[in-house]
Structures are given as C-alpha cells and as structure tokens.
Amino acid sequence: MATFFGEVLSVYSRAVEEDDEELEENEEDEQIRRELEEKRTVHLHWNPEISELLRAGNKVQCSSFILAVGHNAASFLSAYILASANWDVVGRAVAWNEMSRSGTGPSGEGSACVFYRHKDEPAALICHVTCHIAEDQLFQWTEKVFGYLQTRGLTVTVLSDSSVADYKTADYLCSSSAPFLRSLCSSAFSDQPVCQSLEQPNIITGLPAAVLNHCQVHSIAAAVYQCYSDVTGPDSITMDKYKPVLTKLGRSIQVYSSQSTDVLCKFVRSSEIQSNLYI
Amino acid sequence: MFISSQDSPAAFKGFTLVMPAVAVGNVGQLAVDLIVSTLNMSRVGYFHTDCLIPMAGNNPYASSKADAEELHTPAEVYTAAELKLAVLQIRAPIIQTRSRKFRQQLKSWIKASGFSRTVVLSSSHAYQRDDQQLQGISLRYLMTPSMLAASADALKELGWREMERIPAFPGVDADAEPRLCIPGGGITKGLYTDSCAEDLPLAVLLLFCSEGDNIPDAFALVNHLNDWLHLLDGQSEQPNSKWKIPTSWSLLFGSGIPPALF
Numbered sequence A: 001m002a003t004f005f006g007e008v009l010s011v012y013s014r015a016v017e018e019d020d021e022e023l024e025e026n027e028e029d030e031q032i033r034r035e036l037e038e039k040r041t042v043h044l045h046w047n048p049e050i051s052e053l054l055r056a057g058n059k060v061q062c063s064s065f066i067l068a069v070g071h072n073a074a075s076f077l078s079a080y081i082l083a084s085a086n087w088d089v090v091g092r093a094v095a096w097n098e099m100s101r102s103g104t105g106p107s108g109e110g111s112a113c114v115f116y117r118h119k120d121e122p123a124a125l126i127c128h129v130t131c132h133i134a135e136d137q138l139f140q141w142t143e144k145v146f147g148y149l150q151t152r153g154l155t156v157t158v159l160s161d162s163s164v165a166d167y168k169t170a171d172y173l174c175s176s177s178a179p180f181l182r183s184l185c186s187s188a189f190s191d192q193p194v195c196q197s198l199e200q201p202n203i204i205t206g207l208p209a210a211v212l213n214h215c216q217v218h219s220i221a222a223a224v225y226q227c228y229s230d231v232t233g234p235d236s237i238t239m240d241k242y243k244p245v246l247t248k249l250g251r252s253i254q255v256y257s258s259q260s261t262d263v264l265c266k267f268v269r270s271s272e273i274q275s276n277l278y279i
Numbered sequence B: 001m002f003i004s005s006q007d008s009p010a011a012f013k014g015f016t017l018v019m020p021a022v023a024v025g026n027v028g029q030l031a032v033d034l035i036v037s038t039l040n041m042s043r044v045g046y047f048h049t050d051c052l053i054p055m056a057g058n059n060p061y062a063s064s065k066a067d068a069e070e071l072h073t074p075a076e077v078y079t080a081a082e083l084k085l086a087v088l089q090i091r092a093p094i095i096q097t098r099s100r101k102f103r104q105q106l107k108s109w110i111k112a113s114g115f116s117r118t119v120v121l122s123s124s125h126a127y128q129r130d131d132q133q134l135q136g137i138s139l140r141y142l143m144t145p146s147m148l149a150a151s152a153d154a155l156k157e158l159g160w161r162e163m164e165r166i167p168a169f170p171g172v173d174a175d176a177e178p179r180l181c182i183p184g185g186g187i188t189k190g191l192y193t194d195s196c197a198e199d200l201p202l203a204v205l206l207l208f209c210s211e212g213d214n215i216p217d218a219f220a221l222v223n224h225l226n227d228w229l230h231l232l233d234g235q236s237e238q239p240n241s242k243w244k245i246p247t248s249w250s251l252l253f254g255s256g257i258p259p260a261l262f
Helices: A027-039 A048-055 A070-078 A135-147 A206-217 A236-240 A241-247 A260-274 B024-039 B096-113 B145-158 B188-198 B215-229
Strands: A043-046 A064-068 A087-094 A113-118 A125-130 A154-164 A180-185 A201-206 A219-229 B003-005 B014-018 B042-047 B055-057 B077-078 B083-088 B115-124 B141-144 B202-209
Touching: A027 A113, A027 B055, A043 A048, A043 B202, A048 A087, A048 A135, A064 A070, A070 A125, A070 A219, A070 A236, A070 A260, A087 A125, A087 A135, A135 A206, A154 A241, A180 A260, A201 B077, A206 A219, A206 B042, A219 B096, A219 B215, A236 A260, A260 B141, B014 B215, B024 B083, B024 B115, B024 B202, B024 B215, B042 B083, B096 B188, B115 B188, B115 B215, B141 B145, B145 B202, B145 B215, B188 B202
Parallel strands: A064 A125, A064 A154, A154 A219, B014 B083, B014 B115, B115 B202
Antiparallel strands: A043 A087, A087 A113, A113 A125, A180 A219, A201 B055, B003 B042, B042 B077, B077 B083, B141 B202
16 A cells, blocks of 8 residues: 555455455366465475484374474574584485575575574474464474474473564553564473563464464473564574573573674674675 | 364363354454453353464453463454353455365365354445345345345334345346345355355345445444344344453553653
C-alpha cells in the first residue's frame, strides 16, 4: 500500500480468502504445485556414523538438545559453547523456500541449520539455526528432527530472539529496559526457568513455537528463552542476556567462557561492516 | 490429529461441538474465547496439525497468577461435561495451500468422535453483501439437511434468517442457479458443502462484519448462539455482561502510551 506521501507500507490484514471450490485445476497446474511442494520438503543430512545408527533402526541418544534460532541466539551459542572446539558437526537440515538464496546450494555459508554433537558427551546435541524456515515447513522440520531423537529423558532448550516492538505491555517500555529475557515452558518441564514467564497477551511464533508445540503435545520437557532486543543486528548486550541460561546448560555440557568476549566482538563486527549508513 | 492431554481418552459421544472458522475479524474465534472463559471449560486435548501456523503462549484464560503459566497451542479442545459441550478453539491462521487438508482432518475427527452436532461460528465481509442481504439484522444461519431435520422446531421459534443464495451473474443471467457465497469466510463454505454431501449434522452461524475492533461482533454472535443452545441461562438487561472477557484480550491495540507525551 502506498500512502499519500508515497512511502510503501506492508499492510497486515486479518481478512481470509474464501476457498475457491470451483477452481478447476488442469493437470499442468497440479503438477507444478506438486513439484513445488516436493521442493519445499525439509531434508536432513547426517554424517556417516549417525546415518549408520539410524539405518539400524536406532535413534540418536540425546539428553540435552539445545536450539538457537536467530542471529543473536546463534552467535551467543557459538561464542560460549561451540568455541570450545569440542564439538563435531554431525548433520544439517536443508529447507528450500522463497528466502533461500539461489546459487549457494544446500550448504550455503552464512545461513544454515547445523547440528553439533559434543565429543566427550555425545548426549548433548546443538542445533544452530540461522536460515529462514517458512511457515509451512516448521511443523515438518520439527516432526523430522524429533523423529530421529530418543525422547525419553530429553530436555529441550530453545534460545531465540525477537524485536521489542513485538512485545506488548500495559506500561510504556522505556529504552533502558531492553533487551530482556522471557521464558515459556512445556507442561513436562519441571525445573525452574531462569527468568520471568512470558506474559499474556504475548505469544511466540516461528520455529521456537513449533518446537514447543511438539514438546507440549508429546510430553517432552522444553523451555524457550526469548530475548527481546531493540537492536536489529546481532549485538553483544543482547547476547549477554542469555548468560543466565548457561547455568542450566552447564549441568549437562561444559560451558566455555574464556575468550568468549573476543568471539562475540567478531560476530558483532562482521555485521557492522555491512552497514555503510554512517561512513 | 487429536491428541488427548489427559490420561484417559476424551469421550465426546453425543456432545455438541462448537468451533470457529478463521474468518474476517476473527469473530468466531473471539466468540469461542468467550464461551471457554465464561463456562470455565477444561482443556482435554490438542488438535495437532501441520495445517496451522505454529504459535504458543501462556494461559489465555488465566484468572490468577497461579494458573497463568500454562502452555497453550494453536488448536485445542475444551469440554464442559455437564452441558455435553465441546469446543475447538483455533488460534492461528490456516496455511493457505492446506485448507482442504485441514477440512478433511476436521471432518474425520468429528465423525470419529461421535459428536451429535457441530456448530461453526463464522463471519463474512460486510461490504460484499448484495441488496437483499443489506436489509435487517446481520446474522445468518446455514444448516445441513440432517441438522435441519433435528432442529426444525427450535428454528421456527427462533425466527432466524437463512444465508441468502445470490445470483452468480447479477443482472446478466437471470436463469442461472443462485449460489452460496461466503466471502472472507475461510473454510466455512467448504465445511458446509462437504457436510451436506456427507450428511453430517452441521450448522453455521455467521455475521456480516468488517475488520477492526470486532469485540462487539463477537458478543453479537455468542448471544445469538446462546439464544439457541442456552449455554448461559437467565435474561438480563445487558446480555453482554454475563460473558467473561478473557485476560488475553487485553492490549488489542498495542502497548501502553509513553507518559512523556502528556
């Protein structure tokens, strides 16, 4: 929609289209639709060791599954946990959609969905998500990934980030209060979350919501920690807010905090270089 | 797919199912929220499907701090056993390419559960009404033949208006068969025509409305439903005051205003 002054605004509408029952589809349309649907299927690629295990009918043994969704959460995980070099890449998930860049192929650097496993504690699994997973792929992604995991005794921790503009509160949020952390837990999660619970009428969407729904319905212990930030790119203050979660994670996996500031700075700098607004 | 949240499987035999269609202004969903919140219904399970966009939040019907932290998902089933009433609440949009699949899943669940009747609360674009639809009240109903047979007496007493069929090409082809048209109604029409074909007892209650603050529309629709099903008894001066507004309806128009403005 263009306004009087000519700027283009994206308008969100709650109106719903009526299904067009009479729509006669010819065979070619149907084939295109089917092929598109097939192309949007989520694929998981595991390393030979895990593939072997799965082929034998086993599942991946896992007691702690940590997901990081979004740039802040993913960079935080890279700095504090993955930087210890005790982690092996064990697989990746590929989901093609309208946001996928053509040409970079399934293993396109920069945006991906990679699974890591701890060298000494194979029951700790990390999923590092920096790519976009479309709304229609979220359910499928979750079903497929959890289909490979042994879910008995599993605890899922999801770190994600969101804009403070999406947070609703009756009090006016002054700029000093952001960033802040909120949690949402499945009924099977008996532990105490490290921060305040997300207040109504706020909701979470996207991959964290898909994972939490799956865990709720299948009685798996899960907690989502959502950080609301007022900075659009990755920044170190926002990432710092995830720190309390480390105390929970520290029970199952080794947390690596030396040098983490350097690594954090590296992530932040790389995003700053891209911005030429104030050169 | 329905997944029970309790140890024993949920029994719906002979229950009336009330469900919304995700439609203009979310009127059906808001009306269902009023029913669940007022009757204090208990959650018995989830409708876990890939046809809805995932979302999650804390208890939308929380009445105190104690029950606020309870996870809720995009589609859930609630019951009030003493009223033989079950309610399906849908909180997320349906993925457009999967609306047919979603209807199929709903129908097979309705059949398998043995509901005695299904009532769909829906809405339609007010601006797309034709001349005859513009007159009188803005509430309409639709009933499948098997539902009509069972509720003929009640219907006569209520004096409701049936949704008008409108000519396909007004003014051009007068002989053409008038057709049912529910613009902005989402799965409503599909669900109704499928239920007619499969002889499911199903009724649609709908309201012509526009997007905006649809809370008054939700009250109108839920009061209309109450005239028929008598979920809440007692005539009061203000029919709206007997319904309990859930806590999740707060901040519909965004966060608080910066105090520095004044």
